[in-house]
Amino acid sequence: MELLFLGTGAGMPSKQRNTTSIVVNLVEERGTYWLIDCGEATQHQLLYTSLKPRRIEKIFITHMHGDHIYGLPGLLGSRSFLGGTEKLTVYGPRGIEEYIRLSLKLSRTHLTYPLEIIEIEPGVVFEDTEFRVLTERLDHVIPCYGFRIEQNDQPGTLLxxxxxxxxxxxxxxxxxxxxxxxxxxxxxxxxxxxxxTSQPKPGFTVTVLGDTRFTESSIALAKEADIVVHEATFDDTGKKMAQDYGHSTFRQAAQVANEAQAKHLIVTHISARFTNENEPSLLAELKESGCPSFIASDFMHYKLLRDGSIESFTTSPK
Structure with missing residues (x-):
């Protein structure tokens, strides 16, 4: 399993960071990709990768703010132009179906594949023989969700x-x-x-949290996860703004990872006020996580290896 960050910025795109979108690369596990959030120009970012939109199987939307959904209509249309015929399912909060259907209707966009849209409530939103996806409400200024992706235990190998x-x-x-x-x-x-046969191998758990203040729901979703992706829009100096606007600081993201006993933390949704020069001080705020922690940037890959460690690398075209 590998995470690829297509956009890691907050609010609106900047020269360094596009708006939010994360690819969960499950090619090895099920031959497909899942997408979490689809900010403006997500399909443009995909052009700089080797990923094929027609292989996107599921899209999970955390909430209805524009920096998380404005890329959806274009991506859905392009998936048809690029030969997509397999069913695509979109999961998101109430209102996501109206937004998608109306956008496609008014733009007269014809899809060549079945589109299923599921408006979610807390609990299990997807389950099959390989994976289970759970969601819980977070604490943002509008309804917002986090997702916990659990892979079932893998069968042992033949001796x-x-x-x-x-x-x-x-x-x-x-x-x-x-x-x-x-x-x-x-x-x-x-x-x-x-x-x-050898003993079954435990499956992995990845938690991706949408925009949120510090909340117990985040800790529950992140419990003992292999990777927790948490927004960190502000540093300690912006703690009051984070509270006012429904966001978290770097230190609060670290607190969630620490209390959840997560194995790795990746923060994203970074304010444009921060540059590379700020990274040492921001990383210092993440030390409280008690686990290896990373600040995501566009086109960063994080691959979960068989021994539970993470390999990170970039394919940035910029």
Whole structure:
């Protein structure tokens, strides 16, 4: 699993940061991408990557402020022009369906794929055999949500030496054992899956929080997550403004990660008032997280490795 930040700015685009959008790259897990928020010019940012809009399977919208949704109509239309035929589902707060349907209607945009729009409430908003996505209300100036993406535990790998010792023939029986099913051989012997497979590997958990003041809901969604993405629009000097406008400071994001016992913290939605020169002092405010912490920038990738660590790199075209 990999996160790619297409936009990391707050409010409106700047020369350094586009408005909010994050790709959850699940190509290895399910052959698709998920998108969280779709600020203005998200599809422009995608042009500088190797990602194909037609492979976007789901879009999760945290709230209805423009810097999180103004890129939706253009991206949905372009997905048709670029050969998209697979179903796309958009999840978001009340009003997201009216916004999308009206935008497409008035612009006479025809889609070549089925579009499903789900207006969410707190709880489980998606679940299948691989993933579960939960959401909770946060504390912003309008209804806003955070998302917790949980991957189910992964089956153990076959221990081929033990398989050979038991003379299990190659073919479908191996697949059934790997899937956790006990089998019966032609000679009547029962081979238990647990005897010939390694222990299941825990799935990953990623939490992405929309704009919010410090709130217990953030901590609940972030509990023991492998990665927490938290907005940090202000530093300590702007604590009052953060409270007034429904945002968080860097230190408050670190507090959420710390209390949730998260393994990694990435902050985004950064005010344009901050430049690269401010980064050392901002990173100092993140130290309270108690975990490795990063300040996201446009086109930064964060890949969650099998050992639980993060590999970060940039493909910035700028």
């Amino acid at each position: 081929m030496e033990k398989v050979r010792e038991l003379h299990v023939p190659r073919g479908p029986l191996l697949g059934r054992l790997k899937a956790g099913e006990d089998i019966v051989l032609e000679d009547g012997r029962v081979v238990k899956s647990g005897d010939v």
